[in-house]
Amino acid sequence: MAPIRIGILNLMHDKVATQQRFERLLKQAGQPVSVTFFYPVSHYADRPVPELVAKISLPLDLKQATAMDGFIITGAPVENLAYDEVEYIDExxxxxxxxxxxxxxxLYVCWGAMVAANYLYGVGKHRLAKKYFGVFENQVVAPDPLLTNIPRIFLAPHARYAELNEEQIGANLTVTARSxxxxxxxxxxxxxxxxxxxxLEYGQNALLEEYQREIAAHPERHYxxxxxxxxxxxxxKDPRFGWQKTQAQYFDNWVRLVAAERSIKVCKIG
Known part of the structure; x- marks a missing residue:
């Protein structure tokens, strides 16, 4: 069987760590998977593409992206900006x-989820009074194939400065879990x-590393x-990894969903 083709637009600060996390999770799902990472070309319109970025990912090409069986847009450290202020928003x-x-x-993650909900379903966002940051209890509130075999109450890491405007969520977007x-x-x-x-893609030390990165960038600020x-x-010290089993199940569910949809496409073509 040909590997399931997954494309990922990597918008995170920690490019290498992000790629390692997603690749490990997707490839341990029990089915052959190939993963291709992309970067937004417009992000580097007025400067050279960093050597590391060019080495580990490809310039985003819509023809290549749409040849994938599944696609992920990651989070990005821009949730405090209006969407139209993000230089690669059109891309x-x-x-x-x-x-x-x-x-x-x-699959859209964190800022990727916010921008997709806004673009597809017209849901805005607002800045939080403080960063929602840590490991929190979450509850399944509606059926979702990606939450299959995940406990009704589960732990997950959150790390964001903004939230969707829930009063704008209509019938086309169903909340399936909340903290x-x-x-x-x-x-x-x-x-x-x-x-x-x-x-949910974060590993055990990712929240600590995110905090340390923010402090190092702006030591004069309170984080x-x-x-x-x-x-x-x-x-x-000693970060807990209480979401490890949920993480594995969630991404296994997503890979299975991608595989099932590919099978349907193949049958229709056949």
Whole structure:
């Protein structure tokens, strides 16, 4: 059987770590998978593409993207910006259009989920009073194929400065899980798109590394520490990995969904 082809537009700060996380999770799902990473060309319109980025990913090409069986758009450190202020927003919107027209299975994560919900279903976002950051309890509130075999109450890491305007969510977008504090965890679009607002792809140390990266970039600012995460909260030591089983199940479910949709396409062509 030919490998399931997954494309990923990697918009995260930590390019290498992000690629390693997704590749590991997708390839451990129990089915042959090939993963291709892309970068937004417009992000480097006025400067050279960094050598590392060019080495580990390809320039986004819609023809290549729509040849994939499934596609993921990651989070991005731009949720405090208005969508039209993001330099690669047109490229992302064109990609979403192309994926829908080609009936490619889609998974949108964190900022990727926000921008897709806005573009596809007109749902805006608002800035939070403080970063929602840490490991929180979440509850399944509606059926979702990606939450199959996941406990009704489960842990997941969240890391974001913004949230969708829920009063704008209509019948075309169904919230399928939310955190104990009421924040969005996942949703399902009427056309089958999956929206993940938590960072279930994060490994054990990812929240700590994100906090350290923010502190290093702006040591003069106060940054929210990740909550409910460390065994030693005072010293910020020994991160817990309470979402590991949920993580594996979620991405296994998604790969199975992609495989099933590919089989349907093959049958129709045949």
């Amino acid at each position: 992302v919107r064109n990609l979403i259009d192309a994926l829908n027209q080609a009936h490619v299975v889609q 104990k504090e009421g924040y969005l965890t996942s949703a399902r679009g009427s056309e089958g798109q999956s929206f993940l607002f938590a960072h 929210q520490r990740p909550s409910h995460y460390f065994q030693d909260e005072v010293a910020m």
